[in-house]
Amino acid sequence: MTHKNSNKRFFLGIAVAVLLPLSFYITARLLKKDHINMPRYYVTEKINRHTENGRTVSDTMFHRIPNLEFTNQLGEPVSLNEDLRGKILVINFIFTHCPTVCPQLTQNMKLLQRAFRKDPKRETDMNNQVQLLTFTVDPERDSFQQLRLYADRFGVNHDHWYFLTGPKQKIYDFARNDLGLSVQDGAGTDFIHTEKIVVVDTSRYIRGYYDGLDSVALGQCAYDISLLSMEKHRKK
Numbered sequence: 001m002t003h004k005n006s007n008k009r010f011f012l013g014i015a016v017a018v019l020l021p022l023s024f025y026i027t028a029r030l031l032k033k034d035h036i037n038m039p040r041y042y043v044t045e046k047i048n049r050h051t052e053n054g055r056t057v058s059d060t061m062f063h064r065i066p067n068l069e070f071t072n073q074l075g076e077p078v079s080l081n082e083d084l085r086g087k088i089l090v091i092n093f094i095f096t097h098c099p100t101v102c103p104q105l106t107q108n109m110k111l112l113q114r115a116f117r118k119d120p121k122r123e124t125d126m127n128n129q130v131q132l133l134t135f136t137v138d139p140e141r142d143s144f145q146q147l148r149l150y151a152d153r154f155g156v157n158h159d160h161w162y163f164l165t166g167p168k169q170k171i172y173d174f175a176r177n178d179l180g181l182s183v184q185d186g187a188g189t190d191f192i193h194t195e196k197i198v199v200v201d202t203s204r205y206i207r208g209y210y211d212g213l214d215s216v217a218l219g220q221c222a223y224d225i226s227l228l229s230m231e232k233h234r235k236k
Helices: 002-032 101-115 144-153 168-178 215-235
Strands: 044-052 055-062 069-071 077-079 088-094 130-136 161-164 196-200 206-211
Touching (some): 088 101, 088 215, 101 130, 144 161, 206 215
Parallel strands (some): 088 130, 130 161
Antiparallel strands (some): 069 077, 088 196
C-alpha cells in the first residue's frame, strides 16, 4: 500500500508540474485573443430584481469573504483582507493529529507550492500572488507552535503558506458560512472535515472548489489559479 501511494504521489507531482507551465502558455495565447473561460463565481448571497424598460431584471450578488483575523504558525496575527490584500487565497482544512487524510492533503498542497515557484531551482520560493492557507479544525490541540512543527515536517514556505488557528467557533463559522463547506465536529477527538480546496480571488470572491485528494482536480486547481493570476494583470 505504501509503494502504491508513493507511485500515486509521483505521478500526481508530474501531472501538476507538466500542466502548470502548459496552462500559462495556453492562457497567455488565449488572453491575446481576448477569449477565455474564466473560473466561475460561487456562493450566491442574494438576487436583486428591478424593472428596466418594462422588463424584470435580476442582478446576482455573490458572497465575498469578510476580513477575519487568525493566528499563523509563527504566532503572528493575519488579516485575510488586509495583510493578504492582492493575493489569491488557496484554502484547505486539516488537523495535525490526523493519521490518514490530512498528510496526503498537505502533500498535495505542497505540490501547488512547488508548481507556483518563481525559481524552479528553489523549492519554496513561491509566486507572490498566491497564498496557501491551511486551517486547523482542532484548534484546542493545534496551537501555533504545533502548527509550526507540522509545517516544518512538510518543508513549507512560511511566508507564502500559512497554517492558521483561532477560536474553534470562528473557524467553523468561516468554513460553513463564508466558504460554504460542510465541516462537522465529530464525537470526542474525532474530526470529520472537508477534503476540499477552495480558491478565493483577489476581490475575495470564491472561484473554485476542488477535491484535494484527486490528481485531475488538483491539476484543474493549478490551471484555474493561473487564470486568476492573469485576470489580476488584466484589471490593472
